[in-house]
Amino acid sequence: MSDYNAIREECLAANLALPKTGLVDLTFGNVSVADPERRVFAIKPSGVDYTELTAADMVILDFDGNTVEGDLRPSSDTPTHRCLFLNFPGIRSVVHTHSRSAVAFAQAGVDLPCFGTTHCDYFHGPVPVTRGMTPEEVGGDYEWETGQVIVERFKAAEIDPLNVPAVLVRNHGPFAWGPSGAKAVETAQALEIVADMAIKTLAVNPSAPQAPEHLLNKHFFRKHGPGAYYGQPKTSQS
Amino acid sequence: MSDYNAIREECLAANLALPKTGLVDLTFGNVSVADPERRVFAIKPSGVDYTELTAADMVILDFDGNTVEGDLRPSSDTPTHRCLFLNFPGIRSVVHTHSRSAVAFAQAGVDLPCFGTTHCDYFHGPVPVTRGMTPEEVGGDYEWETGQVIVERFKAAEIDPLNVPAVLVRNHGPFAWGPSGAKAVETAQALEIVADMAIKTLAVNPSAPQAPEHLLNKHFFRKHGPGAYYGQPKTSQS
Amino acid sequence: MSDYNAIREECLAANLALPKTGLVDLTFGNVSVADPERRVFAIKPSGVDYTELTAADMVILDFDGNTVEGDLRPSSDTPTHRCLFLNFPGIRSVVHTHSRSAVAFAQAGVDLPCFGTTHCDYFHGPVPVTRGMTPEEVGGDYEWETGQVIVERFKAAEIDPLNVPAVLVRNHGPFAWGPSGAKAVETAQALEIVADMAIKTLAVNPSAPQAPEHLLNKHFFRKHGPGAYYGQPKTSQS
Amino acid sequence: MSDYNAIREECLAANLALPKTGLVDLTFGNVSVADPERRVFAIKPSGVDYTELTAADMVILDFDGNTVEGDLRPSSDTPTHRCLFLNFPGIRSVVHTHSRSAVAFAQAGVDLPCFGTTHCDYFHGPVPVTRGMTPEEVGGDYEWETGQVIVERFKAAEIDPLNVPAVLVRNHGPFAWGPSGAKAVETAQALEIVADMAIKTLAVNPSAPQAPEHLLNKHFFRKHGPGAYYGQPKTSQS
Structure with missing residues (x-):
C-alpha cells in the first residue's frame, strides 16, 4: 500500500461518510484528501459503488495531476479538486455532491443568501455561484476549467475560501472544502441544510x-478564529 | 418454469428493486423486461403486493400481446409496455411509476427542463410531456393508446428514445426505459431526482x-457513446 | 371481552397500521370500525399512545353514542365518526389524521383538485373542503357538528360518499372512510399522496x-364497480 | 453526582429525545431543565455529541448564571435559557433547535400564523418573531440579550408564555418551553409540524x-385548563 496510508484511510472514511449524510443520490459524490506538504492527494475512483470501496481503491495523484499510485481511474472530477488544492492554500479536503437544495441554487444561478445564524455558523457570507462556462471551456479541459471558474469567482469578489468554504458551480452543483475529510463532509452537509432552509x-x-452584518460576524467568529467560545476549550477535555 | 427464466428473474429483480428506490407509493409501479430477439417480454402481474412476488408470478407475453406463460393477469399497463417495445428498438426494459415529482410535471403539463448536469448525465434534453388523450382514445384500447401518444410525441419532435429514455404521460406519470431492468430502474430514479431538483x-x-447546449452535450456524451470516459474502462476491471 | 371481538381486532389493526403509513405526527389520528347491522362501532381511546394499544382498549359505542363496553374515554372525535356512520350508509370504517399535505388544503380552504390518474384511482372528483363552522356550532356539540358540516357538504353538492371517500374539514384536516379498516387507512394514505402531488x-x-372527465371516469371505474379490470379476478386466485 | 440528580436525568432524557424527533441537524439543539424552587437548572454542555452524553455531563447553574456543578462548559445558549427561566414563571424546561420549517419563519421575519387546529392544540395564537437585534446587543452579552428580546416581544404584545409556549428568534430559530423536559420537546416538535403545514x-x-377565534379557543382549551376533556381523566387510569 505504500506510505500514503494516512490520506488513503482519511479519504476512504470521508467517502464512506458521505452517503450516510443523505447528500448522495445514485453515485453522485466524491471526496479527496491531500497531504499539501508532499503535494499529493487521494481521491475516490470513478464510478465505483460506495459499498465496495476500500482504502486500496483510493487513487493517489500529485499536484501536477500524475497518478502516483493506484490501478483504477480516478474520479472524473479529479482536475477540479486538484485546481482547488493548488489555488486555495490551507485546505486539505474537497467534497463534491449533487445535494438537491444546493443544486437548486446552482441551477437557478442565484448566490445562496445568508438568511440566518445556521448559515453564519459555517459561511461568512453568501455562497457564490460561478459564471456560466464558455463552449471553449466546456469543450477543452472541462473539469480543470471548472476549478478555474471557481477560483476566478473567489478572486474577483475577494472572498477568502477559508471563510466561505463552499461554492455552487452553475448548472451543476456544490463543492465544499475544509481542513480534514470529516470537516469538509460536515460543511457539505451544512450547505445542504442552509440551502433547504433558504428555499423554505x-x-x-x-x-x-x-442577516445583518453584525450577526454574521458574531456567529462566524463565535466558532472560528482566536475569539471562538463555542464547544469545549482544548485544555478541559480528557 | 420454462426457458424464459432469464427474463423472469431479471424482471423480478427489477420489480423488487423498485420499492427500495422510494419511487413507489402503495402499489403504483411495474417493470417489464423483454427478449427482443424472441419477441417476448416478462411483466409484473396486476395488483399483487411487492412482498409476495416470485419469478413464477411474472407473466410472459409475446409482442402481439398474447400470454405465452402465466396464470395471473398481467399488469393493466401491459399494452403500454408492449407498444414501447414495438416502437423503440434497442430498449429491453420499461419501468412505470407514479413517483411524485415526475408526476407533478406530468400533471402540470410541462416538459421537465434540463437545468443542470445531473439531468444531462441521463437525458439528452428535456423529458417531454405527451398531449392529452381524446375521449375516443381513453374509451378505446386505453393502455395501448397511451403507448401510441408516447411514440407520437417522440416522432413528432424527432427525439431519439435512446438519448431521452423517459417520458411524462400527461395527467398520469412517468415511464422510463433502458437496456436492462437495472438500468431502467436507475433511470426512473434519476428522473425523479432531477424532477425534484427542478421544482426546487x-x-x-x-x-x-x-443548461446551455454545449454543457448538455458534454455531460451526456461523457457517459454515453464512443467518447465516454466516466467509470472504469472495461479492460482494467477484474 | 364480549362478542365484539371482530370489530375490536379490526379496529386495533387499523389504528396500529396508521403510524406506519407516516400519516401520524405525535398522537393525531384515530380509526373506528363499525358493525352497521348491529349499529355499534369500535374506536380508539383518547390520548393513549399507539405503542400501548390493545384490542381490549378499544371502546365500543352504539350508533346513539352510548358506550356499550370499555373503561376508557373514547377519542374526542367520536361524535364525528358516529355522525358519518349514521349518514353515509355503506361505510364500515372512518379514519381521521392530520397528515400534512391534506391539512394544507384544509387550512387553505381549497378543494383538492383532481390533477391526474393517481387521484382518479381513489376519488371520483375533487376532495371537498367543508364550510367554516359558526361560533354556535363550535361552542355547542362541536365534534358532532363537525360531522354535520361534512354531511351537509356532500348533500349540497350531491357527492356520493362511496365515490369520493374523503373530506377536508376546514382549518382542521382530513377524514377518510371505506368498507374496512384496512381500506380506509389505504384511502387516507392515497389522499396524502395526491395532496402532496397536487402541491408540487x-x-x-x-x-x-x-384531469378531463373522460380520464377520471376511466380510471375510477377501472378499479371500482362492475366494469373493473384491475388486479386479479376472484376466481383465478388461490 | 450530588443532589441535582433529578434534573440531570430529566435533562439528559430530553436532550437524548431531541435527535429522535428529527428536529436536529448536526449539533444544533439543546435542552435545559430547571428546579425553580431551588433556582437552579441543568443544561447540555457545549459542542458535545449527542451519542456521548451522560447525566454527569449536564452542567448545573444557578439562576444568577454561576456554575454550581460540572467540569464542562455549558451550551453557548445558556444565558438565553436562564433569561427565560427568570422572566417566564411557571416554565421548567427550555428547548432550542434549528428545526428547518420553524427557522424558515424566523428567517423570513414572519409570525407563524395559526391556520388550523393542529396549531390551536398547542399554541393559543400565532407564534411571534422577535425584532432584529441591534449591533450593541449582538456585540454585548449576546445570548442574554437574545433572551431579553424574547421577553420584550411577549410583554409588548401581552402574550402569556404559558399559552404560547414558543418563539421564533429573528434570523436564528425557535425556542420552546414547558412544564417538563418531555413536554417542552413535544412542543418543539409540534412547532416544526405546524410550521411545515403552514408553508404548504x-x-x-x-x-x-x-383560523377563527372561536375555533382557536375551543381547541386550545379542549386540551388546556380546567375545561379540558382530551385524553383520559386522572381518576380512570391505572
Missing part, C-alpha cells in the same frame, strides 16, 4: 432580507 | 434558464 | 387544469 | 386566512 424561507417571504 | 430550482428562480 | 403540481404550474 | 398551506393559497 423564500417560500414564506420572497423578499426576506439577509 | 423553480422555487428559487421561476425563470431559471436551461 | 401547483409549484410547477399554478394554473394546471384538472 | 401558503403554497396552496398565499392569502389563506387564519
